[in-house]
Amino acid sequence: MTPSQIEHLTIVDHPLVQHKLTLMREKETSTASFRQLLREISLLLAYEVTRNLPMTEKVIETPLCEMRAPAIEGKKLALISILRAGNGLLDGILELIPAARVGFVGLYRDEETLQPVQYYFKVPDALESRLSIVVDPMLATGNSSAAAIDLIKQAGARDIRFLCLLAAPEGVARMHAAHPDVPIVTAALDERLNEKGYIVPGLGDAGDRMFGTK
Numbered sequence: 227m228t229p230s231q232i233e234h235l236t237i238v239d240h241p242l243v244q245h246k247l248t249l250m251r252e253k254e255t256s257t258a259s260f261r262q263l264l265r266e267i268s269l270l271l272a273y274e275v276t277r278n279l280p281m282t283e284k285v286i287e288t289p290l291c292e293m294r295a296p297a298i299e300g301k302k303l304a305l306i307s308i309l310r311a312g313n314g315l316l317d318g319i320l321e322l323i324p325a326a327r328v329g330f331v332g333l334y335r336d337e338e339t340l341q342p343v344q345y346y347f348k349v350p351d352a353l354e355s356r357l358s359i360v361v362d363p364m365l366a367t368g369n370s371s372a373a374a375i376d377l378i379k380q381a382g383a384r385d386i387r388f389l390c391l392l393a394a395p396e397g398v399a400r401m402h403a404a405h406p407d408v409p410i411v412t413a414a415l416d417e418r419l420n421e422k423g424y425i426v427p428g429l430g431d432a433g434d435r436m437f438g439t440k
C-alpha cells in the first residue's frame with residue numbers, strides 16, 4: 227500500500243479500500259452488504275495501522291535448517307473498541323490479529339451538546355507495555371475519540387494509534403490538538419460535519435447501518 231500521509235494522518239488510498247468504501251457510502255447498500263464490506267475493509271486498514279510494528283528475530287527450525295526469522299516484538303497488542311460502532315471494525319481486525327487483547331470504551335454522544343458521556347470501560351492489563359489500537363469507524367467531532375483516548379491514557383497506555391473508516395477535518399483537528407502523539411489511520415478524509423455532527427458526504431450513522439437499527 228502507498229498511503230498518503232499528512233502529519234500523523236494516514237489516508238489509505240489502496241484501490242480495494244476506496245472501492246469498498248464507495249459501496250458502503252451508497253444509501254441503497256443493505257445491512258448485510260455493509261457489514262461484509264466493513265469486515266473486508268477493516269482487514270485492509272488493520273494491515274496499514276500495524277505497519278512499522280517493532281520487530282525482533284527468533285530462532286526457528288524449518289524442515290531444512292535452523293534460521294533466525296522475523297517476529298513481532300513485545301507484548302500482544304491491545305485493540306480498544308469505542309462502542310458500539312467500533313465493534314464493526316474490531317471483528318475484522320481480530321481475524322487478522324487473533325491473539326490481540328481487547329478492550330471496550332462505552333461512550334454515547336449527547337445529541338444536543340455532541341459531548342461524550344461514559345457508560346462502560348474495560349481494558350486489558352499492562353497497557354503501558356502494549357501498542358493500543360483504538361477503533362471507531364467515524365471520526366466526526368473527535369470528542370468521543372479524544373475522551374476515549376484520555377481514559378486509555380489514564381489506564382496506562384503510552385503507545386496509541388487511532389483507526390477509523392472516515393474522518394472529518396474537524397475531528398482530525400480535535401484529535402491532533404488533544405493527542406498530538408496519536409497517529410490516525412483512515413480510509414478517507416471527508417469535507418465537513420453538518421449541523422448535527424454527521425460527516426458529509428459520509429455514509430450516515432455507521433452503527434445504524436451495520437446493526438440495522440434506526
Ligand code: URA
Nearest residue numbers: 364366424425431432
Ligand atoms: N457517527 C456516525 O455514525 N456517522 C457520522 O457521520 C458521524 C458520527
